[in-house]
Amino acid sequence: MAMIIKNGFVVSSKETKQADILVKNGKIASVEENITEPASEIIDAANMLVMPGGVDVHTHLDMPFMGTVSGDDFETGTIAAAFGGTTSIVDYVIPGKWDNLKRAVNKWHKKASGKAVIDYGFHAAIVPPVHKAVKELDYLLETGITSIKCFLAYKNTLMLDDAAFFNLLEEAAKRKILVCVHAENGEVIDYLAKKYLKEGKTEPVYHAYSRPPELEGEAVARAITLAGIAGAPVYFVHLSSKQAIQEIKQAKKSKKKVFAETCPQYMLLSENKYFEKRFKGAKYVMSPPLRKLKHCDYIKKSLTDGLIDVIATDHCPFTFRQKQKGLKNFSLIPNGIPGIETRMPLMYNEMVVKMGMDLSRFVELNCTKPAKLFGLKEKGDIKPGKDADIAIWNPDLIWKIKKKKLHENVDYTPFEECVVTGKPITVLSRGEIIIENDELKAKPGRGLYIKREKSSFS
Ligand SMILES: [Zn+2]
Structure with missing residues (x-):
């Protein structure tokens, strides 16, 4: 009817x-x-x-990570999304150590079916060893997964070395698969984290100090270079720093197929959150970390300059209790924050109410462009x-x-008391x-x- x-x-x-x-x-x-x-x-x-309903192309529901599992499953997570005006998501399939891609994708279907209240798609993360995954890229396409994710951070778990990453860029380019990149220099982060811990610097703020913005800028630049050689378009997830966006700016200027995503937290919250007393700074531990205020302002300005293509959430909630794992060692704090329910209202408030931006631009960044970039043909516009x-x-x-x-299934929101x-x-x-x-x-x-x-x- x-x-x-x-x-x-x-x-x-x-x-x-x-x-x-x-x-x-x-x-x-x-x-x-x-x-x-x-x-x-x-x-x-x-x-x-x-x-249009929001399209959130970066979520982690029911995801095993750092020895625990993210708090929202496909039921609570999509309910929270719906309350926040989001009507489709694309969630990341992350293969476990013994999984091939097919098995991992099937696991994700089991997690979602019978639970989700809104429509959902999947990306697939490619973790080492890469040579096995390359053989399964055609299977991904057949099953409607047209983007993969490569991590240049999280050494010894998810991180790919440059050769493996380049291999995937080439294979993805052949098949017109869009490559999403988590761009931070994992080698140096690993070095810095170990150094701080050895010096007895264990508090949450050292999570941020071990991941300086320059290491994001470096990884973005490297990925753009490698993607250029391989002829592959690249999409950078959750960009957080001026250094990173400046690399995007250069690449866009020279007409490279480079796309940038950021998240509300990188515009609305800053590094001083890590100094909250009684370990509460752990609530804001995510990667990349929160930055100094000048980065937040730079990213906001980039929304109007056309440098940002998509706003997503990287929704990956862990309770304050789960975060206690890292009480004596910041590198053990599960990385991630909730945000699936608050993205659209926070960004409407910021972009339209405060910055006076055009309503269509708000819709483009939060609904239309993510749908187009990730092939959600029926979604994202009116x-x-x-x-x-x-x-x-x-x-x-x-x-x-x-x-x-x-409605997020976690015991805090990083945006508590925000008036919108x-x-x-x-x-x-x-x-x-x-x-x-x-x-x-x-x-x-x-x-x-x-x-x-x-x-x-x-
Ligand atoms: Zn993520």
Whole structure:
């Protein structure tokens, strides 16, 4: 049956206009003024913004890491995403030590099916030894996984050496697979971390000191060089520093196929969080780490300069209790923070309310561009033919972010007490209301696996 969302300000990646949206069979059928077609359901969106649901292309749900498992599974994680106006995610499959890619992908399907409330796709991380994974790249494509991730950090676990990384760049280029890169110099980080620990410097702030921004800049530059030789487009995940973005700037200037992702935490939180008393600095331990304020400001400015392509979360929550593993040694603190629920409201507040940016640019960075880059053909914009994944926002609602009001399955939020303007009130996924008046209407398991197409940029 048809549904009409009436009288809202519809924001697409191109324009904002007052219009109605006709939804049929889970798809957007038309976007026009005064749609009169008979419909079983009418949603009145007067004075509301009607935007595409968010697309978060960097999540880690139910992920084993550093001897523990991230707090949100596909049920709690996608519910939290939905409350925050996000209607699709792409999660990273990370193979365990004895897994081939096929096995790892199957594990991830088991984690997600029957649980997710929104649609989801997968990327696949390639961990050493690489030669086995290369043989499985075609399998990834067949199964709808069109991007891989390479780590240049986490020595002795996930990190690839330059030859292995280059090998993957070449193989990915042949197949038009988009290569996502975690760019930090893992060798030197390992050296610095050991040095600090030997000197008895064990507190959380040494996590940041062992990963200076120059080591991110260096790894970004190296990856751009290697990708250039191999003829492969590259996508940098979670960029956190001025040094890194400056490398992106150079590469974009010379028309290289280089794409940049950042996350709200790298714009809104800074390094002084690591000095919070009673080990609370551990709550902010993630890689790359939080930086000095000048980096945050530089990244914000880069949003308007067109240097950033995507805002994602790197949602990977560990409880404060799990973080205690590193009480006497910062290098044992599980890396990661929650953010899947707060991304869209925080960025709306920052970009639109505070910086006065165009609504379409907000939509582009948080919905449209990530969908295009990662081949989520039906997602990320409001136009006829797309899935009716829609978030209806009250743009004037002022509220305070508090852990106890969020749905992420973790005991804190790094954004506690942040006051934001604007909130998604009603959220639709494929035309079905999944959130209404701050209440969950969806059943776990309704979310579908998205067999992704190849990136429209590779
Ligand atoms: Zn990540």
